[in-house]
Amino acid sequence: MFYREAGDFKTSYEADNQTFPIAFDRYRYWFVLAVAFLVIPFVINDYWANALLVPFLIYAIAAIGLNILTGYCGQVSLGTGGFMAVGAYACYKLMTAFPDINILFHILLAGGITAIVGAAFGLPSLRIKGFYLAVATLAAQFFLVWMFNKVPWFYNNSASGQISAPERTVFNVPVTGPNTEAWAMYLVCLVFVTLSAIIARNMTRGSMGRKWMAIRDMDIAAEIIGVNPLRAKLSAFAISSFFVGISGALFFAVYLGAVEVGEVFGITKSFLVLFMIIIGGLGTIFGAFAGAAFLVCLPVVLKLIGVDLFGWPPDLVAHFQLVIVGLLIMFFLIKEPHGFAQLWRVAKEKLRLWPFPY
Amino acid sequence: MKLQNLTAVALATALASGTAMADLVIPDLSYRTGAYAAGGTPFSDGFQDYLNMLNARDGGIGGEEIRIIECETGYNTEKGVECYESTKGEGALMYQPLSTGITYQLIPKATADKIPLHTMGYGRTSAANGEVFNWVFNYPANYWDAAGVIVNYLLGENDGDLNGKKIALVYHNSAYGKEPIRTLEALSEKHGFEFNPIAVDHPGQEQKSQWLQIRRERPDYVMMWGWGVMNQVAIQEAANIGFPMENFIGNWWSGAEHDVTPAGAAANGYKSLNMNRIGDLPVFEDIKKHVHEAGEAAGDGSNLGTVLYTRGMYAAMLAQEAIAKAQDIHGVSDVTPEMVRDGMEALAVTADRMSELGMEGIGPEFSVTCEDHGGSGLGIVQQWNAGDNKWVALTDYLEPNDEITAPLVEEDSAAFAAENNITPGCYKG
Numbered sequence: 001m002f003y004r005e006a007g008d009f010k011t012s013y014e015a016d017n018q019t020f021p022i023a024f025d026r027y028r029y030w031f032v033l034a035v036a037f038l039v040i041p042f043v044i045n046d047y048w049a050n051a052l053l054v055p056f057l058i059y060a061i062a063a064i065g066l067n068i069l070t071g072y073c074g075q076v077s078l079g080t081g082g083f084m085a086v087g088a089y090a091c092y093k094l095m096t097a098f099p100d101i102n103i104l105f106h107i108l109l110a111g112g113i114t115a116i117v118g119a120a121f122g123l124p125s126l127r128i129k130g131f132y133l134a135v136a137t138l139a140a141q142f143f144l145v146w147m148f149n150k151v152p153w154f155y156n157n158s159a160s161g162q163i164s165a166p167e168r169t170v171f172n173v174p175v176t177g178p179n180t181e182a183w184a185m186y187l188v189c190l191v192f193v194t195l196s197a198i199i200a201r202n203m204t205r206g207s208m209g210r211k212w213m214a215i216r217d218m219d220i221a222a223e224i225i226g227v228n229p230l231r232a233k234l235s236a237f238a239i240s241s242f243f244v245g246i247s248g249a250l251f252f253a254v255y256l257g258a259v260e261v262g263e264v265f266g267i268t269k270s271f272l273v274l275f276m277i278i279i280g281g282l283g284t285i286f287g288a289f290a291g292a293a294f295l296v297c298l299p300v301v302l303k304l305i306g307v308d309l310f311g312w313p314p315d316l317v318a319h320f321q322l323v324i325v326g327l328l329i330m331f332f333l334i335k336e337p338h339g340f341a342q343l344w345r346v347a348k349e350k351l352r353l354w355p356f357p358y
Numbered sequence: 359m360k361l362q363n364l365t366a367v368a369l370a371t372a373l374a375s376g377t378a379m380a381d382l383v384i385p386d387l388s389y390r391t392g393a394y395a396a397g398g399t400p401f402s403d404g405f406q407d408y409l410n411m412l413n414a415r416d417g418g419i420g421g422e423e424i425r426i427i428e429c430e431t432g433y434n435t436e437k438g439v440e441c442y443e444s445t446k447g448e449g450a451l452m453y454q455p456l457s458t459g460i461t462y463q464l465i466p467k468a469t470a471d472k473i474p475l476h477t478m479g480y481g482r483t484s485a486a487n488g489e490v491f492n493w494v495f496n497y498p499a500n501y502w503d504a505a506g507v508i509v510n511y512l513l514g515e516n517d518g519d520l521n522g523k524k525i526a527l528v529y530h531n532s533a534y535g536k537e538p539i540r541t542l543e544a545l546s547e548k549h550g551f552e553f554n555p556i557a558v559d560h561p562g563q564e565q566k567s568q569w570l571q572i573r574r575e576r577p578d579y580v581m582m583w584g585w586g587v588m589n590q591v592a593i594q595e596a597a598n599i600g601f602p603m604e605n606f607i608g609n610w611w612s613g614a615e616h617d618v619t620p621a622g623a624a625a626n627g628y629k630s631l632n633m634n635r636i637g638d639l640p641v642f643e644d645i646k647k648h649v650h651e652a653g654e655a656a657g658d659g660s661n662l663g664t665v666l667y668t669r670g671m672y673a674a675m676l677a678q679e680a681i682a683k684a685q686d687i688h689g690v691s692d693v694t695p696e697m698v699r700d701g702m703e704a705l706a707v708t709a710d711r712m713s714e715l716g717m718e719g720i721g722p723e724f725s726v727t728c729e730d731h732g733g734s735g736l737g738i739v740q741q742w743n744a745g746d747n748k749w750v751a752l753t754d755y756l757e758p759n760d761e762i763t764a765p766l767v768e769e770d771s772a773a774f775a776a777e778n779n780i781t782p783g784c785y786k787g
Contacts (some may be wrong), residue, residue, distance in 0.1 A: 050443040055436070092473075149531055149557070159540050159770055160482070160533035162462055168778055176468030177778075256435065258462045260533050262560050263435060268440030300440065314430035315399075322391075 003351040019201055036190055041183040049182035050255075056296040057189035058250045060316060063276040063288035064200045064241030069293050070274070071283035072204055073236035074216030075125050079118075079137035081269035082144035083241050086114045087235035087248025089154050092163040095253065097175075103168035103253065105174060107192070111242040117144075125233045129219075134356055142269055148261040164258040176253045185224020185254050191248060201285045203239065212236050213283075244273075275325070279332050281341025290340035298325065371624075381423040382681060382693070384409060385445040387438060387455045390657070393561035394433040394457075394586030396616045397666055399657055401456055402428070404670025406656035407649050408641075414648035419678055420685040422692055433586070435459045442467065451681065451698045452476055453674055458534035464776070468559040469493045474699040476680075478673050479504070479610055479633050483537055483763075484770035486732025488703065489773065489782040495702050497676070497733030498724050499633050499758070501583075502766060504609045505538040506759030507631060508581055509545045511607070521550040524579040528568060528584065528592055531557040535583045538609075542581075562588025571596040582608040589617035590740060597624035603742075604629065610737065613749070614665040618742045626744035629752070631737045634720050636665055636749055641716030643729045649650050665749060672720050675781050682706050699785070703728055722755045728784040730766075735760070 003024045010016040022027045044053065062080060069075050090110035095103065121140040125133050148154050155163050167177030174180050175188045203209055211232040214222035224227055252259045259265070272295060280291020299321050304315035336342055350357065388402035389395055409424050418424045427448060429441035438460030439521045442453065452474045455461050461481035468475045475494045477485065483502045485494035515522060524668050527542060529535030539555050546553035554577065556568050563582060569592075572580060580601065584592055588613045596606050604627040608617070613630020642663055648657050661667040684701025693701070706725035712718055724734040736755035775782055 023629075045447075047443045051440040146559075149559075159536065160458075160462065161536045162533045164462070164466075164777075167779075178470040254437065256463060257466060260435070260462070262531055263459055266560065300692050307428075313390075313416060314388070314428050315395075318391040318430045318432060 002147075003348065003354075005352070019205070033194070036194075037187075038258065041187055044182045044186050046182045049186050051300055052296060054185050054189050054255050056293050057186070057193045058255055059273065059276060059296055060289050061165070061196050061250070062244050062247035062273045063280065063292045064196055064285060065240045065247065066273050067277045067280075067283065067285070067288045068200060068204065068243070069236050069240035071277055071281075071287070072209060072216060073212035073233065073240075074219075074267040075122070075136040075233060075236060075238070076099050076130065077137040078134050078267070078270045078274065079121060079144070080244055080273040081265040081267060082141040083114050083118055083244040084248030084269060085144055085148055085240075085265035086117045086253060087111060087245030088252035088259055088265065089148055089163065089261070090114065090245065091249035091253050092156075092165065093154065095166060095168060096113055099166070099168075102170065104170060105190075106168075107249045107253065109247055111246040114245020114248065115238040118244070119234050119238040120235025122234055122241075125237065126230060138267075141267055143263050145265060148265075151341035160260075162253065162258050162260050162307030165253040168253075177257065180254070189250055192246055197285055197289075200243065208232075208235065213264070238330035275329060277339075279328060279339050281344075282337075282340075284341035286344060287339050287341035290344070294340065296324070333355050361367070361581075367530060381425045382419060383425050383427060383445075383449045383450075383451055385429060385441070385450045385453060387429050387441050387453065387460065389431050389433045389456070391430060392432040392586075393563075393588075396590075397611065397614065398433065398456060398585055400614070400616075400661035400664050400666040401670035401673075403655070403661045403717065404655040404661075404667035404672075405454070405674045406670075407645050407662070407667075408671040408674035409678070410654055410656070411641075411645045414652065414654070415644060419681050422542065422685075431455070431457065431460060432457070433457050435463050439463055439600060446471060446473060449695075451695050452702075454478065455675070458482075458537070459532060462533055465491070465494055468599055470500045472699075473695040474702055476673070476677065476702065478669075478676065480534065484767045484774065486730060486767050487782075488726075488728050488731035489770035489771075489784060490775045490780055491731060492785040493699060495726065495731040497599075497705070497726055497731060498707075498721050499735045500732055500735055501534075501537040501609070502541040502763040503691045503732075503735030503758035504631055504737055505541040505545065505581075506685060506735070506763060507616060507739075507756045508607055508609070509542070509549065510756055511739050511753065512579060513549070517561070523551040523579065524575065524577040525551050525553055525579045525581065526572055526575065527553070527555045528565075528572075528580060528582045529555060530562060530584055530588055532561045534585065534611075538583060540766060541759075541763055544766065545759065548762065558584070558588055558592070561586060563591055565591050565595050569599050569601075572596075572601065573599045579605045579607065582606070582612045584608065584612045589614075590620045593625050593628055594621045596628075597621050604625035607631070607739070610669075613740060613742075615747075615749070616664075618744070620746075623744045625742055628742045629739055630742075630749075632665065632740050632749075632751070633753065634649070634669050635736050635738065636663075636668050636740070638663070639668070639717050639720065641671070644706075644716060665722040668720070675715060675720070676705070676707070679707060681712070696787070703725060703731070703785075735763075 008023045020029055066080050069077050087110045090113040091106050094106040124136040155161055165176040167174050173184050175184050211227045214227050215232045276291030276295050281287025302321050303317055306312045308315050386405055389398035398535045406426055409426055413424050427445050431438040431441050454476050458480050461477045479499050481496050483500040485491040486497050542553050558565055606628055608630035610631045610633045618625040618628055649655055680702040683704050684697040685691050687700055688697045703726055709723055712720055722734045722736040735758040738751050738755055739753045740749045740751050
């Protein structure tokens with residue numbers, strides 16, 4: 001009824017090729033953007049920003065990054081936490097070394113540095129695949145965390161080995177440090193998420209994305225039809241790491257403000273982001289958002305329902321959360337390997353035919 | 359995005375159902391799950407039981423009911439931040455996160471929100487400088503004090519001479535474990551012992567290579583800055599390589615019953631610091647009567663009287679005293695976080711008061727001033743007796759090395775002040 005193609009005529013190739021070919025999808029997209037940019041900043045408070053929205057946005061960037069590598073290019077990576085740490089430490093070193101340069105450039109540069117590191121650790125992918133590549137990226141995870149703990153230069157010789165973000169401003173509004181307002185934090189992350197999603201979406205729709213998907217589906221066949229595996233795989237590693245690095249930089253500078261590498265960017269972070277794209281949907285941008293939203297909101301919602309509504313002991317709820325996430329991952333792997341994104345796609349198909357399915 | 363709308367509805371209903379009451383809100387950022395639950399559980403039990411006992415016996419503090427909000431952090435900084443944000447709106451009077459990582463996270467946030475932070479024997483050591491850290495208190499003692507106390511104890515063991523001795527530090531590779539290194543380096547220079555830090559990564563279940571290194575290097579003493587499962591593993595590994603237990607000394611977070619019992623008889627003789635006395639205190643009777651027998655015990659009620667339970671109770675008592683002091687200073691019973699800060703800064707714990715509360719000699723006597731938020735820094739050395747299954751205090755309260763730590767505190771807090779544009783000075787409201 002609302003959701004249909006009939007009558008939505010396209011008169012040019014551009015119009016036919018757009019991201020959201022269905023009118024309803026386009027309106028929804030603009031509506032979500034309008035709410036995100038024009039409404040939420042005025043109603044947001046510290047709790048909403050720190051507990052839900054800012055982590056959701058940052059994890060969404062990380063999930064987009066990992067989705068490019070794993071979902072589109074088929075290279076399994078367990079090094080996400082380590083690459084986020086590279087982004088965070090690069091951002092910290094840049095922030096403290098060049099305090100006069102705008103923090104936004106530091107975050108972008110941190111992404112660039114992570115891209116270089118990611119491409120370097122992506123080199124083994126030219127020789128090894130699957131589980132073996134996962135182990136190689138696991139090595140990156142442990143090596144990077146160990147290095148940031150071991151070399152005092154990275155944390156400016158602070159006694160505790162922690163890095164903490166000094167106050168930096170954008171248009172004279174603090175966006176890092178303790179005096180940051182919730183809306184400023186949120187808006188910075190939102191801008192990065194929006195740009196990342198648009199860039200990633202268009203990249204994956206273009207020739208580059210097609211090369212990645214060709215490599216994912218069958219690398220030998222892709223090579224035969226003229227896809228250069230070196231360039232495809234390394235570009236996937238570099239671009240994926242760029243997004244992951246940005247998310248790491250935001251995670252440290254904007255969200256947490258102080259970071260201890262082993263605890264924040266440990267192997268659990270790699271798994272968390274991997275779960276996000278598995279539950280959300282491999283190989284879709286929407287899946288990155290859905291997975292991030294789900295895994296960020298789930299503990300908070302469970303806590304609200306369990307502790308605040310029913311008055312259960314908090315430890316019981318925390319244990320339940322582990323059980324529920326585990327069950328859900330099994331459920332999705334068996335019943336819907338393509339995750340939320342596939343459910344969403346199926347729902348859309350159904351809606352198109354509604355109310356006259358056949 | 360759809361999901362978010364759903365959670366928004368869920369959140370709104372949940373938030374609306376909680377009613378705001380005029381009472382003393384004390385959040386308990388506990389952790390009863392994860393690799394550090396063994397330490398977090400008894401501490402939180404003691405903390406809650408004592409406050410619940412005050413509610414049942416005295417009707418709260420100064421006639422105001424106490425409301426505890428427990429929030430599970432799992433020793434994880436992100437969850438800690440979430441807990442902080444979700445409880446601060448309820449009118450939280452003070453935070454005790456029981457995690458150095460979360461403390462580092464909360465120092466700037468709590469300072470900006472004007473809520474006092476009490477990090478008892480953990481957290482950022484240089485917060486002892488109250489002129490820089492107006493809102494952070496780490497009385498009665500901190501890590502640098504602990505390092506000083508251990509070295510002073512070893513000096514006593516060796517007739518005042520540690521020259522040429524080898525001392526290793528097995529530490530949790532985090533802000534918590536790294537804290538004492540600077541002090542120990544300064545002390546090693548002063549006393550001429552050879553200092554060797556050995557890191558153990560979170561969570562610390564795998565320590566074979568570290569203990570192999572210790573076996574190879576044969577240090578005279580091993581100190582430990584461990585927490586959670588790391589302690590048990592370290593003591594087991596020390597027993598495996600046959601390291602003499604009486605030369606193995608943990609700090610006050612590495613010396614509870616659950617740390618030593620897994621190693622059984624092999625743990626006999628292991629030493630650790632403690633910042634509070636243990637043993638049968640009269641206040642336990644009140645807790646049993648008013649809380650446990652009423653079926654209100656936090657957790658399963660089995661931890662009463664253990665080392666960390668007692669420390670959690672001690673933490674709750676210090677909170678009680680600070681709030682009482684704040685009520686006293688400001689003449690109102692329904693205090694604000696800002697008033698509690700004043701109470702903490704004017705806190706004086708005397709032996710008489712401790713006996714009055716039924717906790718005779720639980721901690722050292724100390725008083726807090728605007729300049730010094732660190733308390734006295736005293737600690738006792740205790741030893742595990744595996745035969746009797748209990749900790750035995752070996753010493754009375756020992757002095758730390760103030761002449762070493764004071765300049766370090768000064769230096770570190772000055773660096774923090776410079777980084778954050780703070781002009782040191784007493785808080786003036």
